Amino acid sequence: MSSERARAILKAIGNLKEFKLETLSHALGIPEATLASALEEMKQKGLIDFKIKEEETYEVTERGAKYRVEGLPENRLTSLLKEKGDMEIDEIKDRLGDEANAAISWAIKKGYAYIKKESGRTIVCFKSDSTDTLDDLLSKNIGEALQRGILRRKIVKTYYSLITKPYDQINPNTITRLTHDDIISGRWKNGMKPYDLSVFPQATRGGKKNFFEEFLSWVREILEDMGFQESLAPYIETEFWNFDALFQAQDHPAREMHDVLYIEGRGKIEDKDLMMRVAKEHEMGWGYSWSEEKASSLVLRSQNTAVSARFLAEHKERPIKMYSVDRVFRKDEIDQKHHIEFYQSEGIVVDKDLSLANLLGFLTQFAKELGFDEVRFYPSYFPFTEPSVEGYVKHPVLGWMEALPGGVLRPEVTRPLGTNEPVLAWGIGISRLAMAMFGLSDIRLLYSSDVDFLLEEDL
Amino acid sequence: MPTNKLSLSKLLFDSGLSKKELLDALPLLKVSGEVIGDELEVEVTPDRPDLLGQKGLSKALRAYFTGSDEKLKTNIEPIKVIQDEGTFKQRGYFQGFFVNSVTLDYDDIKRLMGLQEILHRSFCRDRSKASIGIHDAEGISEIRYTVVKGDSLKFVPLGDSREMTPKEILSLTDKGTKYGSLVKDDEFLILVSNKGVMSMPPIINSAYTQVSPSTKKLFVDVEGSDARSVDLITGVMIREMSGYGTISRVMLRKPEGEVLIPQLPEKNYELSVASVSKKLGLSLTGDKVAEALSRMGHCTNLLGEKLDVFTPYYRFDVMGEVDLVEDVMMGLGLKEIVPSIPNTYTIGRRSAVTSLRDKIRERLANLGYVEISMTLLSDKNLQSTVYGKNPINVKNPVSSSYDSLREGLLPDLLQALFLNKKKRMPLKLFEVGPVITKGEGQAIQKITAAAAISDYSVSVEDIQGDLLNVAKRLRLNLNVRPKDLPFAIPGRSAVFDSGWIAEVSPEILLKFNYEFPVVAFEFTATTQFKIDIIQ
Numbered sequence: 006m007s008s009e010r011a012r013a014i015l016k017a018i019g020n021l022k023e024f025k026l027e028t029l030s031h032a033l034g035i036p037e038a039t040l041a042s043a044l045e046e047m048k049q050k051g052l053i054d055f056k057i058k059e060e061e062t063y064e065v066t067e068r069g070a071k072y073r074v075e076g077l078p079e080n081r082l083t084s085l086l087k088e089k090g091d092m093e094i095d096e097i098k099d100r101l102g103d104e105a106n107a108a109i110s111w112a113i114k115k116g117y118a119y120i121k122k123e124s125g126r127t128i129v130c131f132k133s134d135s136t137d138t139l140d141d142l143l144s145k146n147i148g149e150a151l152q153r154g155i156l157r158r159k160i161v162k163t164y165y166s167l168i169t170k171p172y173d174q175i176n177p178n179t180i181t182r183l184t185h186d187d188i189i190s191g192r193w194k195n196g197m198k199p200y201d202l203s204v205f206p207q208a209t210r211g212g213k214k215n216f217f218e219e220f221l222s223w224v225r226e227i228l229e230d231m232g233f234q235e236s237l238a239p240y241i242e243t244e245f246w247n248f249d250a251l252f253q254a255q256d257h258p259a260r261e262m263h264d265v266l267y268i269e270g271r272g273k274i275e276d277k278d279l280m281m282r283v284a285k286e287h288e289m290g291w292g293y294s295w296s297e298e299k300a301s302s303l304v305l306r307s308q309n310t311a312v313s314a315r316f317l318a319e320h321k322e323r324p325i326k327m328y329s330v331d332r333v334f335r336k337d338e339i340d341q342k343h344h345i346e347f348y349q350s351e352g353i354v355v356d357k358d359l360s361l362a363n364l365l366g367f368l369t370q371f372a373k374e375l376g377f378d379e380v381r382f383y384p385s386y387f388p389f390t391e392p393s394v395e396g397y398v399k400h401p402v403l404g405w406m407e408a409l410p411g412g413v414l415r416p417e418v419t420r421p422l423g424t425n426e427p428v429l430a431w432g433i434g435i436s437r438l439a440m441a442m443f444g445l446s447d448i449r450l451l452y453s454s455d456v457d458f459l460l461e462e463d464l
Numbered sequence: 465m466p467t468n469k470l471s472l473s474k475l476l477f478d479s480g481l482s483k484k485e486l487l488d489a490l491p492l493l494k495v496s497g498e499v500i501g502d503e504l505e506v507e508v509t510p511d512r513p514d515l516l517g518q519k520g521l522s523k524a525l526r527a528y529f530t531g532s533d534e535k536l537k538t539n540i541e542p543i544k545v546i547q548d549e550g551t552f553k554q555r556g557y558f559q560g561f562f563v564n565s566v567t568l569d570y571d572d573i574k575r576l577m578g579l580q581e582i583l584h585r586s587f588c589r590d591r592s593k594a595s596i597g598i599h600d601a602e603g604i605s606e607i608r609y610t611v612v613k614g615d616s617l618k619f620v621p622l623g624d625s626r627e628m629t630p631k632e633i634l635s636l637t638d639k640g641t642k643y644g645s646l647v648k649d650d651e652f653l654i655l656v657s658n659k660g661v662m663s664m665p666p667i668i669n670s671a672y673t674q675v676s677p678s679t680k681k682l683f684v685d686v687e688g689s690d691a692r693s694v695d696l697i698t699g700v701m702i703r704e705m706s707g708y709g710t711i712s713r714v715m716l717r718k719p720e721g722e723v724l725i726p727q728l729p730e731k732n733y734e735l736s737v738a739s740v741s742k743k744l745g746l747s748l749t750g751d752k753v754a755e756a757l758s759r760m761g762h763c764t765n766l767l768g769e770k771l772d773v774f775t776p777y778y779r780f781d782v783m784g785e786v787d788l789v790e791d792v793m794m795g796l797g798l799k800e801i802v803p804s805i806p807n808t809y810t811i812g813r814r815s816a817v818t819s820l821r822d823k824i825r826e827r828l829a830n831l832g833y834v835e836i837s838m839t840l841l842s843d844k845n846l847q848s849t850v851y852g853k854n855p856i857n858v859k860n861p862v863s864s865s866y867d868s869l870r871e872g873l874l875p876d877l878l879q880a881l882f883l884n885k886k887k888r889m890p891l892k893l894f895e896v897g898p899v900i901t902k903g904e905g906q907a908i909q910k911i912t913a914a915a916a917i918s919d920y921s922v923s924v925e926d927i928q929g930d931l932l933n934v935a936k937r938l939r940l941n942l943n944v945r946p947k948d949l950p951f952a953i954p955g956r957s958a959v960f961d962s963g964w965i966a967e968v969s970p971e972i973l974l975k976f977n978y979e980f981p982v983v984a985f986e987f988t989a990t991t992q993f994k995i996d997i998i999q
Contacts, residue, residue, distance in 0.1 A: 036980075038888035039920055124638055207888065214825055215835035222822065229812030237815050239993040240840060240869075241856075241900065241907050256589070258510075266841075267859040268907075270997040290783060292692050303997065305841075305858070326810040332840060332898075336862055345862055346839040356808050361793065362745025365803035382798040383491045384790065386509030392744075392790035394798065413743070415786060427743070454836040454880035456887055 011047055014040070015169055018053070023165035037162075042206045044164070049200050050181045054168040060161050063147065069155040072139050078108035079135050083117045086131035094127045107153065210456070216464035217451045220439050224350055225330050227374040231367070233328040233352060238312040240332060243272040245300040247307055249283050250314040251389040252417040254291045255299050259307075259388075266334050266345065268303040279318060282421035290417050305334035309351035310389060310432055316353070317422045324356035330435060341447045347436040352429075353414075359427040361392055361413060368396045368409045368431060375438065381405070390430060391415050400441050409433055466586040467507045468516045468578055471571055475504060478522035478707070481529065489525055492797060511781035513587050513700045518575045519707025520700065520778075524761065528795075533761040533776070536702070539564070540724070541712035543605055549719045550611030551687075554648050555665060557594075557694040558609050558716065559726045560685040561702065562601060566709035569677055576675070579704060583697055591643055594688030594697050595666030597655065599673035601683035604657045609687065614650045619661035620671040630654070630664055639668045655685060682709070692780075698726045699778035728777040735771040735788055743789045744801060756795025757788065817911060820938075820989055824896045824913045827937045831930050833894040833915050838876040840898050844868035846875040849975050852950040856900055856907055869900040869907075873914035874951065874986055878968070878976045881918050885978060890919035896989065909993040912963075914986035918978075924956055924967045927983045931965055938989075963987025 017032050018024060030037045047053045065073075075081065081101060086092060098105040109129055112118040117135045121128050142150045150156040180187055180197045187193045225235060238246075248260050258264070274280045274297070284295040306312075312329040320327075329351040337343045354367060365382055372380045377398035385395035390412025398408045411431030419428055440448060443464060453459065476486060483499075490497040495515055496507045506521065514520045527533035541562045551558065568576075580596050588594045614631035621633050621640075628636060630652040634644040646666055647653075655662040663669040665687050675682065684701050688694045702711055716725045741748045754764040754771055761779070765772040775782045782788065793801070814822075829835060843865050847855040851871055861867035870876065873895045880893055894915035901908045913934070917927050935942050942960040949957045949966055957966030965985040973982060 035920060036886075036889055038886075042888070124642070210834075210888065212829040212832040212892065213834050214829045215837040218825065218835060218837045225814060225818065229814055232808070232810040232812045234811070234813040235815040235818060237817055237992065239909055239995050240898065241909070241995045241997075258586075258589075262860050266861070268997075269857060269859050270999045273996045273998070293690075301998075303995075324808045324810055326808065326812075334841065336860065339862065339866075345866060346841050354806075354808065356806065358742065359806060359808075360743055360745030361789075362801050362804050363806045365798075365801060366805040369803040370805055380803075382801075384494045384794045384798065386494055386511050388510075391786040392793045413786070416784065452838055454838065454876075454883055454893070456834050456884050456891065456893070459834055459836070 010035075010043060011050075011052060014043060014047065015052065018167065018169055022167060023163055024167075026162040026164065038207075041162070045204065045206050049204060051198055052169070054166070055164040056166045058163050058165065060163070062159055062161050063151070063156040064159045065143070066154055066157050068153075069139070069143075069150075072155060075104075077111075077135070077137060077139055077142070078104040079112040079115060079117060080137065082108035082112045082129070083131060083133075083135045086118060086129065087134070091121075091128050091130040094129060097129060111153075210460065213460055215459065216443065217439060220442070221330050221348060221435070224375075224435060225328070227371065228328040228330070228350070228352065231326070231370065231374070233326040236312055236316045236327050236329050237331065238306070238315050238329070240306050240334070241268055241272075241303055242306040242311055243274060243300060244302045244304055245272075245274045245280065245283070246314055247304050247311045249287065249295075249300045250279075250318075250418065250422070251308075251310055252286060252290065252415055253388045254287060254293065255296060256293070257388065262336075264336055265307050266305040266336050268305065270303060271298070271301040272303045274301060276318070279421060286417045286421055307333055307335050308432060309333055309349040310430065312351055313353045313428075313430055314418070314422065317355070317419070317424050317428065321423070323426060324354070326352070326354050328352045339449070341449070344436070344448045344451075347434065347448070347451075348439075350431075350433040350435040352431050352433075354429040355424065355426050357426045359413075359429055361394075364394070364411055364413065364429040364431070365396075367429060368394075368411055371433075372396065372398050372409060376442070377408070380409070385410060385412075387412055389415055389418050402444070403441055406437075406441060408438060465507050465509060466513070466516060466582055467505055468582050469500075469503045469505050470518045470521065471575060472499060472502050472504045474518060474571070475522050475525075478519070479525040479529070481525060485529075486525070489528060492794060493524055493528065494794070495521065510586075513583065513696065514703045514778045516582060517579045517700070517704035517707075518572070520704045523703070523707060527761050528759050531755065532758045535763075536706055536711065536728070536777070538728075539710060539712040541714050543607065543714060544717065545714045545725075546606070546608045546610075546717045547719075548608065548610040550651065551609055551653055553611075554651065555595075555653055555687045555689050557689070557691045558685065558687045559694055559698040560607070560609075560683060560714060560716070561698075561705075561726055562712040562714065563682040563684065563705045563709040564680075564712055566680060566682055568675065568679060568708060572708065573675055573677070576704075583700065587697060587700075588688070588693060591666040592646060592688075593690040593693040594686055596697060596701060597663045597665060597669055597683075597685045598675055599662050599669065599683045599685075600675050600679040601673070601681045602679070603659055604662075604683065606658045607662070607683065608656050609685070610654055610656065611651050612654050614652055617654075617661065619664075621664075622669040622671050622674060624671065633664065633668060637668060643667045653687070695726075696780045699728070699780060702726060702728065703776075703778040730777055731775040731779075731782060733773045733775065733782075733785065733788060735773050735785060737769050737771060739785065740789055740792055743786070744793055744796075745804065746796075746801060748792075748796075752796070753792055756792045759795040760791040762788070762791065817990055817992060821896050821911055823937065824934060824989060825894075827934050828894040828896070828913070828915055828930075831892075831915075831933060833892040833930075836876065836880050836893055836895050837897060838870075838873075838880075838895060839866065840869055840900070841866035842868055842870035842875065846879065846976075847871055850875045850878070850951045850972060853902075856902055871901050872899055872986055873897065873912050874916075874968075874984060877914055877916045877984065878973070878978060878982065881916065881980070881982060882976050882978045885980070889980065890917055890922065892917050898992070903994065905997060905999075907995045907997055908991060909995065910991045911989045912986060913989050914984060916968075916982055916984035918980045918982045920980065922981045922983055924965065924983045927985060928965065931985045940987075960987070962989075 030040050101108050287295045309329050316327050333349050369380050379399040381397045382394045385393045387393045393412035396409025397405045414428040414430050494509045498505045508515045547558050584591050615629045618627040634640040653665045661670045662673045686698045715722050737750045750766045763774040855868040855871045857868045896913040899912045944958045944960045947959045948954050951972045952966035953969045963986050968982040
């Protein structure tokens with residue numbers, strides 16, 4: 006810490022008997038945390054002495070400030086409903102945006118509105134005017150205000166029993182911070198002020214790799230140890246590779262606008278011969294007229310099996326063990342359990358004479374390496390594999406969880422790619438497994454940028 | 465995946481299973497079930513719509529436990545059913561059958577309507593590909609599927625008491641407004657009997673054919689624009705209805721001649737026992753394979769090493785050998801298959817791109833930076849605020865926070881700094897991850913690395929050394945030259961071959977509600993893919 010800063014701090018404290026950290030921080034324009042460690046350092050140097058008391062109070066959050074301007078969301082909703090009549094949830098979302106969910110749930114909870122279902126539509130209906138105000142909440146219902154993120158708890162630090170030393174009265178000959186010059190000049194012989202090393206500042210914050218990236222890296226390592234080589238493919242993908250090459254019919258429900266994220270424009274299907282072979286499988290298997298235009302639409306890759314299909318088309322050597330641990334994108338509501346961007350751990354094995362028992366073998370081994378000793382398999386369905394299975398693993402806390410979907414690629418998928426051998430394939434939702442293994446209940450935490458969270462030693 | 469609610473007690477009665485046996489058996493048939501009171505909510509996979517119904521599921525369970533399925537017996541009903549040429553233009557595929565000696569209680573009727581509804585929504589794609597009608601057929605001696613004009617006749621639609629013309633039904637009833645767009649021009653499809661209008665597919669039934677517990681005879685029709693869907697739904701409905709009475713098929717008179725409907729084709733496959741064994745990784749006898757298939761509803765004849773397999777009419781998912789292999793797997797139970805890893809020699813290897821990412825991540829973490837890892841999907845306003853140009857947009861975004869693809873990592877770093885504003889300074893953050901930029905008729909996918917330091921006071925010199933350190937690690941020759949950048953303080957930024965280093969301008973910082981100085985660098989570690997985009 007510079008002596009200028011220490012001087013500025015002492016000057017600001019002046020003759021005060023006590024001060025709040027927050028007040029001094031504002032006065033000096035130094036963040037509270039930085040100021041607190043500066044004060045500790047000054048205490049060590051004997052420039053100041055103090056005691057600290059901490060009190061819990063509340064402060065209004067950014068959301069609270071927003072509500073002060075806009076009004077409480079449930080009030081906005083009830084006046085909206087009163088004005089426009091009953092509304093569908095989507096309509097409310099259009100009008101109230103991010104606050105729609107809060108508005109609906111609080112209005113219902115408080116009995117100002119209710120929900121009715123009508124031929125598959127969810128409609129929110131007006132019941133009575135809301136009489137709540139933000140000030141009521143802040144003064145009478147702190148519990149609710151905290152729950153809703155209108156208030157947050159805050160620790161106010163007060164420094165008292167202050168004893169300060171005027172800066173110029175410090176013995177210029179007593180050394181606090183020893184320097185190179187002090188050693189050369191012999192000034193160190195004047196004596197050095199003792200430090201109280203039982204008093205510590207906050208722990209040093211070091212650099213750290215991201216826990217989720219490290220988890221993904223560990224998964225890659227496991228697969229590499231099992232003999233798999235990594236393959237990468239573009240995130241912007243034609244529907245051809247994302248769906249058609251995987252024998253998913255062009256009117257398959259998964260291909261609709263409400264399930265996949267689309268990109269403007271059309272892509273190129275490079276290999277026309279392959280395209281014709283795929284088209285033929287679709288027309289023979291599903292009995293419809295296949296469209297190149299549909300197949301050329303661009304999507305954000307929604308399944309990493311697309312990576313496998315590209316790999317199979319390009320690699321004719323045998324045997325093959327390929328993996329991809331990478332991002333996929335789906336159109337979905339974002340909440341604790343769902344995200345529109347998440348990771349899949351994809352794998353394929355190609356060799357002559359592979360069997361379903363081998364697929365179960367790879368999945369069991371993979372689960373074991375991840376730390377799940379118990380695995381159970383049930384039959385399942387995926388459009389591009391037959392037979393298909395779903396592996397369940399036993400988590401010590403969460404119990405049996407769906408974790409290992411896989412199968413043998415259908416001949417309608419492998420035939421056009423020129424693959425004659427069996428292809429064992431799986432696509433594991435690795436984000437969900439990461440959540441289970443880190444004990445996280447919210448998928449959004451995988452993308453957290455909160456440094457305190459990221460530096461937690463358990464992660 | 466489609467779900468339906470079934471009566472638990474009837475399912476137990478029909479299948480002869482205990483509740484525990486039932487719940488244990490469902491996943492063996494790819495059905496997931498949850499008991500809610502006296503109802504069982506089932507979710508089936510898209511390949512097995514026949515398991516969605518009360519009777520279809522209990523038949524499959526019974527076959528699984530007794531070892532074989534009952535064979536469908538049908539009669540032929542001597543009632544005239546006629547399809548007029550006018551119907552060919554829109555929903556020209558028509559199937560229909562009678563069910564005799566039915567006994568239905570209110571719960572059965574509720575289940576049938578539920579099944580019809582769920583099939584309409586899922587497999588019929590909201591009635592566009594096919595639709596189903598279930599009618600009380602008492603006193604009917606002739607049925608005609610034909611086309612009429614919108615005001616040429618009147619009937620009472622189901623759920624109403626007034627007589628209406630087809631046109632009025634479109635505007636006056638819920639179903640009419642919901643499905644009206646499926647009617648083309650002024651041509652309304654009508655199913656009419658000697659007693660009057662039975663239904664107006666795919667919109668609504670008439671009130672007079674409403675099914676009730678006193679109904680003894682049913683007529684079920686399925687019609688639509690897509691032959692495959694019509695046949696599939698017909699198969700499912702026959703399978704289900706055969707649990708309530710005796711199925712009678714009909715001779716359909718079409719302009720080009722008579723044809724027996726529904727055709728109920730049994731598919732026939734020759735299956736090699738050795739091949740099934742090899743695919744499953746077991747050594748099976750012909751009898752064992754036949755037994756497994758029989759539990760799954762197939763009929764088989766064992767001829768030496770080959771099995772002659774007859775697949776029932778309602779199994780539209782079976783396209784070839786692999787589908788039967790899966791049924792053998794299910795018939796045997798997956799517990800019979802012992803996981804084994806083959807002796808396949810391959811070398812594990814990480815891609816060069818991931819290794820490069822790892823190398824940079826390692827170095828930046830060692831230099832004291834905390835790594836963040838954010839989504840590729842980003843907010844286009846944040847992107848253009850920083851880089852001053854528009855990123856690639858998502859056509860159907862979920863929310864404005866994720867409506868585009870990020871072009872660079874600085875916006876995410878600035879947002880992360882804002883979120884950590886109240887934390888102890890200095891903050892040192894980095895990310896190494898994918899970005900996608902716009903090129904000439906192309907999208908360019910790259911791996912980019914970026915790092916930022918923020919403190920009460922910070923100078924660009926504080927981060928220059930770290931950039932040099934990383935460059936040394938990567939054997940990069942930076943070749944730096946000063947250049948003003950849109951997001952940097954004028955005179956305090958520079959570019960090099962693959963990136964930039966700068967002190968971020970307070971104008972930008974304040975747009976992120978961030979009031980502490982930030983110095984940062986960003987560079988392209990590698991270009992991964994160029995994706996052609998034709999506009």
